[in-house]
Amino acid sequence: MELRKINLQDAAAQWEYTTALPSDENGLTNPYHGISYDEYMKKALPELISYEHPVNMPDWFVPESRYYLWDGNLLVGEFRIRHYLTEALRNGAGHIGYSVRKDLRGKGYGTEGLRLTIQIAREIIHEDEIYLRVNKDNIASQKVMLNNGAHLVSEDESHYFMRIPK
Numbered sequence: 001m002e003l004r005k006i007n008l009q010d011a012a013a014q015w016e017y018t019t020a021l022p023s024d025e026n027g028l029t030n031p032y033h034g035i036s037y038d039e040y041m042k043k044a045l046p047e048l049i050s051y052e053h054p055v056n057m058p059d060w061f062v063p064e065s066r067y068y069l070w071d072g073n074l075l076v077g078e079f080r081i082r083h084y085l086t087e088a089l090r091n092g093a094g095h096i097g098y099s100v101r102k103d104l105r106g107k108g109y110g111t112e113g114l115r116l117t118i119q120i121a122r123e124i125i126h127e128d129e130i131y132l133r134v135n136k137d138n139i140a141s142q143k144v145m146l147n148n149g150a151h152l153v154s155e156d157e158s159h160y161f162m163r164i165p166k
């Protein structure tokens with residue numbers, strides 16, 4: 001299994017994944033749900049690639065690197081790393097967001113994908129700990145985090161806030 005950064009060569013598989021991912025699933029947002037391949041190639045892909053080195057973006061926008069988890073020739077999941085925290089991210093979504101293809105969940109991909117993502121995140125992120133947020137009713141994602149050494153730091157009405165030492 002490997003993580004590959006978003007790229008032009010894997011466009012077809014990346015589009016298939018992105019267009020199928022819901023607009024909002026457990027707080028993981030995706031503005032590209034349902035878009036055509038043409039829209040993906042012309043707008044979404046260049047936009048997503050540019051997020052690692054953002055140009056002309058608002059002040060609140062933090063550089064974000066997007067990786068896909070591949071099992072052989074199969075794209076199985078997506079992992080996003082935000083390079084540093086703003087106040088909103090610190091008290092919100094944190095550093096890392098992820099998803100696994102719906103028909104391939106429960107097979108360990110989430111856990112392995114986060115493990116590989118953390119290895120990369122350690123080199124990228126500025127803070128001493130990796131910040132994560134998860135909905136209280138999202139048991140699968142909580143397990144993915146705990147399987148990777150996360151500890152609970154705080155909670156609000158609907159979320160747990162977890163951290164993994166860098």
Ligand SMILES: CC(C)(COP(=O)(O)OP(=O)(O)OC[C@H]1O[C@@H](n2cnc3c(N)ncnc32)[C@H](O)[C@@H]1OP(=O)(O)O)[C@@H](O)C(=O)NCCC(=O)NCCS
Nearest residue numbers: 026098099100105106107108109110111134139140141143
């Ligand atoms: C969260 C998500 C990435 C987990 O991916 P996954 O590939 O299913 O994760 P794993 O197979 O590594 O499973 C992790 C654990 O959750 C358990 N699990 C998986 N699906 C579950 C479910 N629907 N309900 C309860 N537990 C579940 C697994 O059995 C496993 O348990 P274990 O650690 O005791 O063995 C996936 O469900 C997903 O994409 N959800 C939608 C997006 C999302 O919620 N992202 C996270 C936002 S914080």
